[in-house]
Amino acid sequence: MGLSDLPIQPFFIERFKNHISSKRIATSYIFVGTESRGSSILAKAFAKTLNCEKQDSDFCGVCHSCRMIEAQTHPDVKVYDPGDARFGIGLARQVQQESMESNYGARYRVNILKNAHSMTTEAQNALLKLLEDGKSNCTNVLLSGGLDEILPTIQSRSIVLRLPPLPADSSATILVGNGLAEEIAKRESESFLGDISLCMWMTENSEKTEQVLQVIAGFGEGTLLPLLAVLEDDENLEYILHLVREVLHRAVLLKHGIHDGSAILESAVPKIANLPSEKLNAIEKALSETERLWKTQSKKTTLAQAMFLRAWMSLA
Known part of the structure; x- marks a missing residue:
């Protein structure tokens, strides 16, 4: 199991692997795209790759670090999810405070911020302080449906990656898991060009x-x-x-x-x-x-x- 096994377009994964191999890990990344494009999957895989105990520019999926990240029990890899509410100042300060703590042994602390497009201005300003003053071995991954609501000052300090639609076969597999017949799932995944968040909602x-x-x-x-x-x-x-x-x-x-x-x-x-x-x-x-x-x-x-x-x- 590794980056190449993710249900994401191969050309995108190849570029992403090249970036990791360069060792120029940024303080902040913005993954632009819906959940159906694999943003959460990629964020978790990124955290595994940065902290894998057996591989350097990829992840093995079986070492202690990879397994803890998969189970969301790794003390240095945290997911911050506001749920249906806006991403407010309280949650942003939690990210800021916890990021200042010493790592428990991981090469990188990784903060994964879901629904970053819902962040209030106050929350983004708190995050901006972390990006400016945070530790060099701490990286933040903002999962956002778009860039319109993200402050330009945060965008300028981040590497922005726009996730492509899923390959048709990957999105079809997801739709089959949601109860669609295989033939219909293939047809719908092609119709929606792999961006199947709406299609998944409709089947559910x-x-x-x-x-x-x-x-x-x-x-x-x-x-x-x-x-x-x-x-x-x-x-x-x-x-x-x-x-x-x-x-x-x-x-x-x-x-x-x-x-x-x-x-x-x-x-x-x-x-x-x-x-x-x-x-x-x-x-x-x-x-x-x-x-x-x-x-x-x-x-x-x-x-x-x-x-x-x-x-x-x-x-x-």
């Missing part, structure tokens, strides 16, 4: 997915009540908006004679594609406005409802 939330697709397919028809009911789901709202974006994108392709081939979305895409182009443009404009405001608004459910109502009324 099939009833919610069907409910949303029915609402999308009925744009401009019937009552607004089913639509508003769907948008009251705060926990899944981000995926719901993502789902609308995917259906809209595929509908535009279909309107130009390009059939995407997603089996999961086929109930809604043809119906949306039948709408006049000006109606599709109205939905796209409202959706883009929502996505632009998404990061700055606290009442996201209200915002999403307003967007859909605007799109709905434009179809009247």
